[in-house]
Amino acid sequence: MACKSRTRNLQVWDTELSADAVEWCPVPAAHSVLACGTYQLQKGPELPQAGDGDVPHQRIGRLYLFEYRQEGPLTPPLTELQRIDTPAILDLKWCHVAVSGDPVLGMATASGEVQLYTLSDGPGQQGKRCLKEQTSQSVGPECLALSLDWSTGRGESSDVRVACSDSSGCISVLSLGGAGLETTSQWKAHDFEAWITAFSYWDTQLLYSGGDDSKLKGWDLRMGCSSPTFTSKRHTMGVCSIQSNPHQEHILATGSYDEQVLLWDGRSMRQPLSETAVGGGVWRLKWHPTHPHLLLAACMHNDFHILDCHNALGVGGGAACPTLASYILHNSLAYGADWSHLTPDQPPPGSPEGSPPPPDTSLAEGVGHLRIQYESPTASFDTSLEDDAGRYIPEGLAPAGPPPPAAAPPPPALGQAGDATPLPLSALLATCSFYDHMLHLWRWDYWTA
Known part of the structure; x- marks a missing residue:
C-alpha cells in the first residue's frame, strides 16, 4: 500500500529580530500556546579616538507569545498575545507539567541567566493569557546560557529541575522551589562552548551534554560530576542537539555540525544504533x-x-532513518522547531491544490560571489551573508555544497511492522529561521493513497 506525504504552510510571521527558538506548550490546558525567542547581535560603532576600542556588542532579544485558533480558512490561525523585550534568547523550553497550577516557560539568555515565566490569565486583558516573570538565576559571569532542559519530560512532577549549558563549557543543575531557582551543582563539562544539555527522561539523575569540542558526555548526578560516565567522540564536529525519547526507555537522539543524526541506546554508548546524514548541521531535534x-x-x-526512526530502533538497529517529509520554505538558517500536541481539524489533502509556491531562488542580475561561513547563533564568529555590494542574500541563494546523500527507499506505512501509529496522520508544527527572522506555522499530512 503506497503512502503519501505533504507539507503545507499555514502562516508566516516576521519576528523582526533573528529567530532561533520556538516551543509549543506541552501542558494540556495550554496546548494552543506557542512561544518564540529571538537573538540579535548589535555591533557598536567604532569610537573616534584611536586606541579607545569599540563599543561593546549588545545581544538583544524578544520573546513572543502566540495562541493557535482554528476559526476558519480566511482567519490566520496564530494570534499574538504578548511580546517582551529581553536579553538575547538562546533556548526556550516549557516545563512539561504545571507548577503550582500554572505552565512555566524557561529561557536561556545571553546575559548568562535562566529566566522563568509563568503563563496566566492577564488582568484587564479580557482573559488573554500572558507571561509574567517569576524568577531567574545566573549561571556565571561573562557567559551566555546556551540551552536548557527540564527533568519532567515524561510528565512527572515529583522532581522539577532545570539543567543549563553555557558558553564557558559548564553545566548547571538548578532546583525549583518556593524561593525560586537555586543552583544545586555546577561543573566544567567541555573545553569550549557547551552547546546542549539534556536529562534522561527515564532516570533524571542522568544528564547528557554536548560541546564544541566534538564530545558527547554522560553524567550521573548521584556520583558527583568530577568525571563523566562516558565520553563519545563519534561526532566529528560540535555536538549541538540532544533529546531523550520520552516514549522509549534508553533511547537518545543527538545531532552535530557534522550533519549527522545519531540514535543511541544509553546502556551502551560505544556505538550508535543508527547514523543518518541530513545534509546540514543539526541544531535541534524533537x-x-x-x-x-x-x-x-x-x-x-x-x-x-x-x-522515521522505526527500523533504526527495531531489533538489531543499524538502519538509517528515512525522511518522511521536508519543509523547505524558509530562506535562512533552520534553528527552532517543535511539534504541537494539537492536530489540524481538516482532513488530509487529496491533491496538491493549494500548496504554496516554492521560494524564489533566482539570482538578481549583477550579484557577486557570496562569502558564507558556518556559525552558531551566538555569533561567536562572524558570518558574511551578502553580495559584493553589501546587500543581503537569502540563504537559499548560497552556492550549493556537496549533494545530499541519495534518497533512501520509501519507508513502510506507519502502522506496519509493529508500529502502532495509525494512518492517516496529521501534525501541526512551528519552525523558525535566523537571518530572515521568520516564524512559520505548517502542517504535515501522511496518508495511504
Whole structure:
C-alpha cells in the first residue's frame, strides 16, 4: 500500500529580530500556546579616538507569545498575545507539567541567566493569557546560557529541575522551589562552548551534554560530576542537539555540525544504533509528543526534516532513518522547531491544490560571489551573508555544497511492522529561521493513497 506525504504552510510571521527558538506548550490546558525567542547581535560603532576600542556588542532579544485558533480558512490561525523585550534568547523550553497550577516557560539568555515565566490569565486583558516573570538565576559571569532542559519530560512532577549549558563549557543543575531557582551543582563539562544539555527522561539523575569540542558526555548526578560516565567522540564536529525519547526507555537522539543524526541506546554508548546524514548541521531535534518513532530535525543549512526512526530502533538497529517529509520554505538558517500536541481539524489533502509556491531562488542580475561561513547563533564568529555590494542574500541563494546523500527507499506505512501509529496522520508544527527572522506555522499530512 503506497503512502503519501505533504507539507503545507499555514502562516508566516516576521519576528523582526533573528529567530532561533520556538516551543509549543506541552501542558494540556495550554496546548494552543506557542512561544518564540529571538537573538540579535548589535555591533557598536567604532569610537573616534584611536586606541579607545569599540563599543561593546549588545545581544538583544524578544520573546513572543502566540495562541493557535482554528476559526476558519480566511482567519490566520496564530494570534499574538504578548511580546517582551529581553536579553538575547538562546533556548526556550516549557516545563512539561504545571507548577503550582500554572505552565512555566524557561529561557536561556545571553546575559548568562535562566529566566522563568509563568503563563496566566492577564488582568484587564479580557482573559488573554500572558507571561509574567517569576524568577531567574545566573549561571556565571561573562557567559551566555546556551540551552536548557527540564527533568519532567515524561510528565512527572515529583522532581522539577532545570539543567543549563553555557558558553564557558559548564553545566548547571538548578532546583525549583518556593524561593525560586537555586543552583544545586555546577561543573566544567567541555573545553569550549557547551552547546546542549539534556536529562534522561527515564532516570533524571542522568544528564547528557554536548560541546564544541566534538564530545558527547554522560553524567550521573548521584556520583558527583568530577568525571563523566562516558565520553563519545563519534561526532566529528560540535555536538549541538540532544533529546531523550520520552516514549522509549534508553533511547537518545543527538545531532552535530557534522550533519549527522545519531540514535543511541544509553546502556551502551560505544556505538550508535543508527547514523543518518541530513545534509546540514543539526541544531535541534524533537521527538513527536505521541508517536515514538518520529523525529523532527532542524538542519541549519538544509531546512527541516521529519525522520522515521522505526527500523533504526527495531531489533538489531543499524538502519538509517528515512525522511518522511521536508519543509523547505524558509530562506535562512533552520534553528527552532517543535511539534504541537494539537492536530489540524481538516482532513488530509487529496491533491496538491493549494500548496504554496516554492521560494524564489533566482539570482538578481549583477550579484557577486557570496562569502558564507558556518556559525552558531551566538555569533561567536562572524558570518558574511551578502553580495559584493553589501546587500543581503537569502540563504537559499548560497552556492550549493556537496549533494545530499541519495534518497533512501520509501519507508513502510506507519502502522506496519509493529508500529502502532495509525494512518492517516496529521501534525501541526512551528519552525523558525535566523537571518530572515521568520516564524512559520505548517502542517504535515501522511496518508495511504
